[in-house]
Amino acid sequence: MNIGEVAEAAGVPPKTIRYYEEIGLIRPQRGDNGYRHFRESDLHKLAFLGRARALGFSIADCRVLLALYEDEARSSAEVKALAEQHLAEIDAKIAGLTEMRETLGDLVRSCAGDNRPDCPILSSLADPES
Amino acid sequence: MNIGEVAEAAGVPPKTIRYYEEIGLIRPQRGDNGYRHFRESDLHKLAFLGRARALGFSIADCRVLLALYEDEARSSAEVKALAEQHLAEIDAKIAGLTEMRETLGDLVRSCAGDNRPDCPILSSLADPES
DNA sequence: CTTGACCTTCCAGTGACTGGAACCCCCATT
DNA sequence: AATGGGGGTTCCAGTCACTGGAAGGTCAAG
Incomplete structure (x- = not known):
């Protein structure tokens, strides 16, 4: 197979x-x-890599996952540990984004969104204590 | 104020x-x-920028927000529109991460995590149909 | 006068690609 | 045989928002 064909089959762009x-x-x-x-x-x-990347694993993680995949003597505990670590990172990201979402959502709700200049969003960015 | 002092006061590193x-x-x-x-x-x-960045606004957005902040003739609708757009991006990110989290969570739960090589996580990455 | 903290610029690296230019190759049609 | 189009190749630059580090100038204290 040439690169275009395998790219199509694996769902990974040629450049990648x-x-x-x-x-x-x-x-x-x-x-x-x-x-x-x-x-x-x-x-x-390549398909393996595409799926691992879609689950948010870093390239470094993917390298390890591929090595484990090809290692007949691996223990599933190694894989699970890596996955759990990644899961914790995902949770942390979700938590951070959720907090952003809440703060920003509050601000958006409090903003009239009309043609007057008064804006609680800008006010809060300028001075959240006010 | 020198850069160190303002960095401290604004909560933004000198390099930044x-x-x-x-x-x-x-x-x-x-x-x-x-x-x-x-x-x-x-x-x-700088403090304004720090807070806007903490809410996840891009530098491009921050530029616009600063301009709006300094524009006495702005309408709050402009600010709100920008914020709502950003809110939608955050929601999309959260949705993507949540789906990852669920898929990966399922896989982790199904993995024994012992010293045997059999691992549903790797199996699923290799071929999710199997 | 020296020390050390602070400031300056410039360059390179991060992660994981992605776009584009310049060029080569293969096959089919005219 | 020429040509055209759709592959492929390499290499360079750009993305985003910093961050680290080196080499060197400045300032205040002791």
Whole structure:
């Protein structure tokens, strides 16, 4: 398979695939014309990476996950630990965003949104104590 | 005030303040020694920026917010529209993260986390249909 | 006069791509 | 044989909002 075909099949853009090769996540073969040639195992890896990224794992995490996936002697505890750590990060992000959402939501609700200049949103940004 | 003092007072690091000057968000004066000199209005702006950033507004949004803040003829509707747009982005982010959280949470719950290699997390990443 | 804290600029790196330019290759049609 | 279009290739730059670090100037205290 050429890069376009595997990109389509794995749901990962060609640019991203080239980037993944550059950082050593995959190592496709090369044909005589210099084209990358992808085997089934490459496609498999790319789809794996696409799903891991969609779950928010960093590239560093993905590297570890791929290594664990290919390590027959892994323990599921290692994988679970990584996933739980990531889950905690997601929770932290959600908590931060939720707090933002609440604060900003309050401000938006308190703003008339008419053509007068008085605006509690700006007032609060300028001085939340006032 | 010098940069350290205003950084402390506004809760914005010196590096960030220099960056904000570089991109034209603030224009502190300069002393004969080349040091930046910050007036009360600069401090005020920096604190404003710090709070807007803490609410997740982008630098581009902050630029607009500052301009609106300084525009006596603004309408609160303009501010509210910007805030509502940002609120929608926050909601979208929260929704995305929440979905990740659920999927990943399911996987983590289904993983024994023992010293055997069998791992539903890896299996699902490799092939979610299986 | 020296020390140390503070200030300056400039350059590079972060994460994970993404866009674009310049160029090469392969196949099919004229 | 030429050509056209849709692949592919590399390399460079940009994104976002800083952040770290190096090399060097300035200032106040002791």
